[in-house]
Amino acid sequence: MAAHGHGALMEESPYAIPSRKLTMWLFIISDAVTFGAFLFSYGYIRVSAANWTRPFESASVINVIVMTVVLITSSLTMLGAVDASKAGDKAKAMRFLYSTMALGAIFAALHLREWFQLFGRGITLSSGLFGQTFFTITGLHLLHVISGVIALFVVATRYSSGKLTPGYVENTGLYWHFVDLVWMFVVPLVYLTNIAH
Protein backbone atom coordinates (compact mmCIF):
# COMPACT_ATOMS: atom_id res chain seq x y z
CA MET A 1 0.00 0.00 0.00
CA ALA A 2 2.85 2.32 0.85
CA ALA A 3 4.27 1.89 -2.66
CA HIS A 4 1.15 3.50 -4.18
CA GLY A 5 1.36 6.61 -1.99
CA HIS A 6 -1.68 8.55 -0.83
CA GLY A 7 -3.15 8.73 -4.33
CA ALA A 8 -4.14 5.06 -4.25
CA LEU A 9 -6.08 5.62 -1.03
CA MET A 10 -8.03 8.60 -2.34
CA GLU A 11 -10.96 8.78 -4.70
CA GLU A 12 -10.48 10.06 -8.23
CA SER A 13 -11.17 13.82 -8.58
CA PRO A 14 -14.80 14.24 -9.78
CA TYR A 15 -13.77 17.12 -12.06
CA ALA A 16 -10.50 15.68 -13.41
CA ILE A 17 -8.80 19.08 -13.24
CA PRO A 18 -5.93 20.29 -11.03
CA SER A 19 -7.01 21.82 -7.70
CA ARG A 20 -5.42 25.13 -8.74
CA LYS A 21 -7.71 25.30 -11.76
CA LEU A 22 -10.76 24.42 -9.64
CA THR A 23 -9.80 27.23 -7.26
CA MET A 24 -9.69 29.66 -10.18
CA TRP A 25 -13.16 28.49 -11.27
CA LEU A 26 -14.51 29.05 -7.74
CA PHE A 27 -12.96 32.53 -7.68
CA ILE A 28 -14.55 33.28 -11.08
CA ILE A 29 -17.96 32.17 -9.82
CA SER A 30 -17.72 34.37 -6.72
CA ASP A 31 -16.55 37.30 -8.84
CA ALA A 32 -19.44 36.70 -11.27
CA VAL A 33 -21.87 36.98 -8.35
CA THR A 34 -20.18 40.24 -7.27
CA PHE A 35 -20.66 41.70 -10.74
CA GLY A 36 -24.19 40.28 -10.76
CA ALA A 37 -24.99 42.22 -7.57
CA PHE A 38 -23.68 45.45 -9.10
CA LEU A 39 -25.56 44.95 -12.36
CA PHE A 40 -28.83 43.99 -10.62
CA SER A 41 -28.64 47.06 -8.40
CA TYR A 42 -27.87 49.19 -11.45
CA GLY A 43 -30.87 47.66 -13.26
CA TYR A 44 -33.25 48.47 -10.41
CA ILE A 45 -32.00 52.04 -10.09
CA ARG A 46 -32.06 52.48 -13.89
CA VAL A 47 -35.68 51.32 -14.22
CA SER A 48 -37.01 53.18 -11.16
CA ALA A 49 -35.36 56.55 -11.88
CA ALA A 50 -37.69 59.01 -13.59
CA ASN A 51 -35.01 61.09 -15.30
CA TRP A 52 -31.94 59.17 -16.34
CA THR A 53 -28.84 60.67 -17.95
CA ARG A 54 -28.18 59.34 -21.47
CA PRO A 55 -24.74 60.77 -22.16
CA PHE A 56 -23.38 58.52 -24.91
CA GLU A 57 -23.29 59.97 -28.41
CA SER A 58 -21.85 58.49 -31.59
CA ALA A 59 -18.20 59.15 -30.59
CA SER A 60 -18.70 57.19 -27.35
CA VAL A 61 -20.44 54.37 -29.21
CA ILE A 62 -17.51 54.12 -31.66
CA ASN A 63 -15.13 54.11 -28.69
CA VAL A 64 -17.02 51.28 -27.00
CA ILE A 65 -17.12 49.31 -30.27
CA VAL A 66 -13.32 49.55 -30.56
CA MET A 67 -12.93 48.63 -26.86
CA THR A 68 -15.12 45.54 -27.29
CA VAL A 69 -13.34 44.38 -30.46
CA VAL A 70 -9.98 44.84 -28.69
CA LEU A 71 -11.11 42.83 -25.63
CA ILE A 72 -12.64 39.96 -27.63
CA THR A 73 -9.49 39.83 -29.79
CA SER A 74 -7.38 39.66 -26.62
CA SER A 75 -9.34 36.52 -25.63
CA LEU A 76 -8.37 34.98 -28.95
CA THR A 77 -4.66 35.77 -28.42
CA MET A 78 -4.96 34.37 -24.88
CA LEU A 79 -6.27 31.11 -26.34
CA GLY A 80 -3.16 31.06 -28.55
CA ALA A 81 -0.92 31.62 -25.51
CA VAL A 82 -2.52 28.80 -23.51
CA ASP A 83 -2.35 26.41 -26.44
CA ALA A 84 1.27 27.26 -27.32
CA SER A 85 2.35 26.90 -23.67
CA LYS A 86 0.66 23.49 -23.43
CA ALA A 87 2.40 22.44 -26.66
CA GLY A 88 5.75 23.50 -25.18
CA ASP A 89 6.30 26.31 -27.70
CA LYS A 90 7.55 28.93 -25.24
CA ALA A 91 8.50 31.58 -27.80
CA LYS A 92 5.07 31.48 -29.41
CA ALA A 93 3.33 31.50 -26.02
CA MET A 94 5.30 34.61 -25.04
CA ARG A 95 4.34 36.39 -28.28
CA PHE A 96 0.67 35.66 -27.63
CA LEU A 97 0.97 36.69 -23.97
CA TYR A 98 2.58 40.02 -24.90
CA SER A 99 -0.13 40.58 -27.54
CA THR A 100 -2.82 39.95 -24.90
CA MET A 101 -1.14 42.37 -22.49
CA ALA A 102 -0.87 45.02 -25.21
CA LEU A 103 -4.55 44.64 -26.12
CA GLY A 104 -5.48 44.84 -22.42
CA ALA A 105 -3.45 48.04 -22.06
CA ILE A 106 -5.15 49.53 -25.17
CA PHE A 107 -8.54 48.64 -23.70
CA ALA A 108 -7.64 50.35 -20.38
CA ALA A 109 -6.38 53.45 -22.21
CA LEU A 110 -9.59 53.71 -24.26
CA HIS A 111 -11.60 53.21 -21.08
CA LEU A 112 -9.77 56.05 -19.34
CA ARG A 113 -10.23 58.29 -22.41
CA GLU A 114 -13.99 57.69 -22.19
CA TRP A 115 -13.93 58.52 -18.48
CA PHE A 116 -12.03 61.77 -18.98
CA GLN A 117 -14.45 62.82 -21.71
CA LEU A 118 -17.30 62.31 -19.22
CA PHE A 119 -15.40 64.23 -16.53
CA GLY A 120 -15.05 67.08 -19.03
CA ARG A 121 -18.83 67.17 -19.39
CA GLY A 122 -19.33 67.32 -15.61
CA ILE A 123 -20.31 63.65 -15.16
CA THR A 124 -18.39 62.28 -12.18
CA LEU A 125 -18.82 59.74 -9.40
CA SER A 126 -20.63 62.36 -7.31
CA SER A 127 -22.84 63.87 -10.01
CA GLY A 128 -25.91 61.71 -9.51
CA LEU A 129 -27.21 58.18 -9.90
CA PHE A 130 -25.86 57.67 -13.42
CA GLY A 131 -22.33 58.75 -12.46
CA GLN A 132 -22.33 56.66 -9.30
CA THR A 133 -23.49 53.46 -10.98
CA PHE A 134 -21.52 53.96 -14.23
CA PHE A 135 -18.16 54.68 -12.60
CA THR A 136 -18.62 51.96 -9.96
CA ILE A 137 -19.40 49.20 -12.46
CA THR A 138 -16.95 50.23 -15.18
CA GLY A 139 -14.34 51.04 -12.49
CA LEU A 140 -14.63 47.56 -11.02
CA HIS A 141 -14.26 46.09 -14.50
CA LEU A 142 -11.30 48.34 -15.31
CA LEU A 143 -9.68 47.24 -12.05
CA HIS A 144 -10.07 43.63 -13.21
CA VAL A 145 -8.49 44.44 -16.59
CA ILE A 146 -5.52 46.24 -15.02
CA SER A 147 -5.09 43.40 -12.48
CA GLY A 148 -5.26 40.95 -15.38
CA VAL A 149 -2.53 42.76 -17.33
CA ILE A 150 -0.31 42.80 -14.21
CA ALA A 151 -1.03 39.09 -13.56
CA LEU A 152 -0.26 38.26 -17.20
CA PHE A 153 3.03 40.16 -16.96
CA VAL A 154 4.07 38.34 -13.77
CA VAL A 155 3.03 34.92 -15.12
CA ALA A 156 4.69 35.55 -18.52
CA THR A 157 7.96 36.64 -16.90
CA ARG A 158 8.10 33.68 -14.55
CA TYR A 159 6.89 31.22 -17.21
CA SER A 160 9.60 32.35 -19.65
CA SER A 161 12.27 31.85 -16.98
CA GLY A 162 10.94 28.33 -16.32
CA LYS A 163 9.65 29.06 -12.79
CA LEU A 164 5.99 28.47 -13.69
CA THR A 165 4.31 25.64 -15.58
CA PRO A 166 1.82 26.02 -18.49
CA GLY A 167 -0.95 25.36 -15.94
CA TYR A 168 -0.43 28.87 -14.56
CA VAL A 169 -0.81 30.36 -18.05
CA GLU A 170 -4.07 28.42 -18.44
CA ASN A 171 -5.40 29.68 -15.08
CA THR A 172 -4.54 33.28 -15.94
CA GLY A 173 -6.25 32.70 -19.28
CA LEU A 174 -9.43 31.59 -17.49
CA TYR A 175 -9.41 34.85 -15.52
CA TRP A 176 -8.81 36.87 -18.68
CA HIS A 177 -11.73 35.23 -20.51
CA PHE A 178 -13.93 35.92 -17.49
CA VAL A 179 -13.07 39.63 -17.68
CA ASP A 180 -14.12 39.48 -21.35
CA LEU A 181 -17.39 37.74 -20.41
CA VAL A 182 -18.28 40.39 -17.81
CA TRP A 183 -17.76 43.10 -20.44
CA MET A 184 -20.42 41.40 -22.57
CA PHE A 185 -22.94 42.29 -19.85
CA VAL A 186 -21.52 45.70 -18.95
CA VAL A 187 -21.66 47.05 -22.51
CA PRO A 188 -25.35 46.41 -23.24
CA LEU A 189 -26.60 47.37 -19.78
CA VAL A 190 -24.40 50.36 -18.98
CA TYR A 191 -23.52 51.77 -22.41
CA LEU A 192 -26.08 50.69 -25.02
CA THR A 193 -29.17 51.50 -22.94
CA ASN A 194 -27.83 55.02 -22.32
CA ILE A 195 -27.32 56.25 -25.87
CA ALA A 196 -28.57 59.78 -26.48
CA HIS A 197 -31.35 59.66 -29.12
Place this chain on the structure above:
Amino acid sequence: MSAASVSGNVIRRYLPVYFVLLAIFFVEVFLSFRVSSTGTLVVILLLLAVGSATLGLLYFMHLAEERRNLLLTLIPVTIFVLLMMNMFWSDSVRLLHMRPGAQ
Protein backbone atom coordinates in the same frame (compact mmCIF):
# COMPACT_ATOMS: atom_id res chain seq x y z
CA MET B 1 2.72 16.45 -36.04
CA SER B 2 5.00 18.77 -34.09
CA ALA B 3 3.95 20.61 -30.94
CA ALA B 4 4.33 23.96 -32.70
CA SER B 5 2.02 23.03 -35.58
CA VAL B 6 -0.63 21.81 -33.11
CA SER B 7 -0.52 25.14 -31.27
CA GLY B 8 -0.94 27.04 -34.55
CA ASN B 9 -4.40 25.55 -35.15
CA VAL B 10 -6.12 26.95 -32.09
CA ILE B 11 -6.76 30.44 -33.50
CA ARG B 12 -8.27 28.97 -36.67
CA ARG B 13 -10.35 26.58 -34.56
CA TYR B 14 -11.90 29.31 -32.43
CA LEU B 15 -12.17 31.96 -35.15
CA PRO B 16 -15.86 31.08 -35.86
CA VAL B 17 -16.70 31.65 -32.15
CA TYR B 18 -14.80 34.95 -32.27
CA PHE B 19 -16.77 36.15 -35.30
CA VAL B 20 -20.10 35.02 -33.78
CA LEU B 21 -19.29 37.01 -30.61
CA LEU B 22 -18.47 40.07 -32.70
CA ALA B 23 -21.66 39.59 -34.75
CA ILE B 24 -23.79 39.39 -31.59
CA PHE B 25 -22.17 42.57 -30.32
CA PHE B 26 -22.85 44.44 -33.57
CA VAL B 27 -26.49 43.26 -33.46
CA GLU B 28 -26.68 44.70 -29.92
CA VAL B 29 -25.33 48.06 -31.11
CA PHE B 30 -27.76 48.08 -34.06
CA LEU B 31 -30.74 47.26 -31.81
CA SER B 32 -29.79 49.95 -29.30
CA PHE B 33 -30.43 52.53 -32.04
CA ARG B 34 -33.60 50.86 -33.37
CA VAL B 35 -35.56 49.83 -30.25
CA SER B 36 -37.02 52.83 -28.42
CA SER B 37 -38.59 51.06 -25.42
CA THR B 38 -35.93 50.74 -22.68
CA GLY B 39 -37.62 47.70 -21.08
CA THR B 40 -37.78 45.78 -24.38
CA LEU B 41 -34.22 46.79 -25.25
CA VAL B 42 -32.87 45.62 -21.88
CA VAL B 43 -34.57 42.22 -22.24
CA ILE B 44 -33.27 41.70 -25.81
CA LEU B 45 -29.74 42.87 -24.92
CA LEU B 46 -29.65 40.64 -21.83
CA LEU B 47 -30.69 37.60 -23.85
CA LEU B 48 -27.98 38.33 -26.43
CA ALA B 49 -25.42 38.88 -23.63
CA VAL B 50 -26.36 35.52 -22.09
CA GLY B 51 -25.83 33.93 -25.53
CA SER B 52 -22.37 35.57 -25.84
CA ALA B 53 -21.42 34.54 -22.30
CA THR B 54 -22.49 30.94 -22.98
CA LEU B 55 -20.27 30.80 -26.08
CA GLY B 56 -17.37 32.31 -24.12
CA LEU B 57 -17.81 29.85 -21.26
CA LEU B 58 -18.12 26.77 -23.44
CA TYR B 59 -15.39 27.51 -26.00
CA PHE B 60 -12.97 30.22 -24.79
CA MET B 61 -12.98 28.88 -21.20
CA HIS B 62 -13.20 25.28 -22.51
CA LEU B 63 -16.10 24.30 -20.25
CA ALA B 64 -17.48 22.21 -23.13
CA GLU B 65 -14.28 20.12 -23.08
CA GLU B 66 -14.18 19.62 -19.32
CA ARG B 67 -15.98 16.83 -17.50
CA ARG B 68 -19.76 17.46 -17.33
CA ASN B 69 -19.56 17.41 -13.50
CA LEU B 70 -17.71 20.73 -13.48
CA LEU B 71 -20.36 22.47 -15.56
CA LEU B 72 -23.19 20.97 -13.49
CA THR B 73 -21.52 22.05 -10.25
CA LEU B 74 -20.67 25.61 -11.23
CA ILE B 75 -23.33 26.96 -13.59
CA PRO B 76 -26.73 25.99 -12.04
CA VAL B 77 -25.57 27.25 -8.62
CA THR B 78 -24.42 30.56 -10.09
CA ILE B 79 -27.70 31.03 -11.96
CA PHE B 80 -29.64 30.17 -8.79
CA VAL B 81 -27.67 32.70 -6.70
CA LEU B 82 -28.13 35.41 -9.33
CA LEU B 83 -31.87 34.74 -9.58
CA MET B 84 -32.22 34.77 -5.78
CA MET B 85 -30.34 38.07 -5.72
CA ASN B 86 -32.89 39.39 -8.18
CA MET B 87 -35.66 38.28 -5.81
CA PHE B 88 -34.02 39.93 -2.81
CA TRP B 89 -33.59 43.27 -4.57
CA SER B 90 -37.27 43.47 -5.44
CA ASP B 91 -38.20 42.31 -1.94
CA SER B 92 -36.10 45.08 -0.41
CA VAL B 93 -38.15 47.62 -2.40
CA ARG B 94 -41.37 46.03 -1.12
CA LEU B 95 -40.14 46.20 2.48
CA LEU B 96 -39.21 49.85 1.99
CA HIS B 97 -42.78 50.69 0.97
CA MET B 98 -44.29 48.59 3.78
CA ARG B 99 -42.30 50.47 6.42
CA PRO B 100 -44.36 53.15 8.19
CA GLY B 101 -43.41 56.59 6.98
CA ALA B 102 -41.52 55.34 3.94
CA GLN B 103 -41.59 57.63 0.93
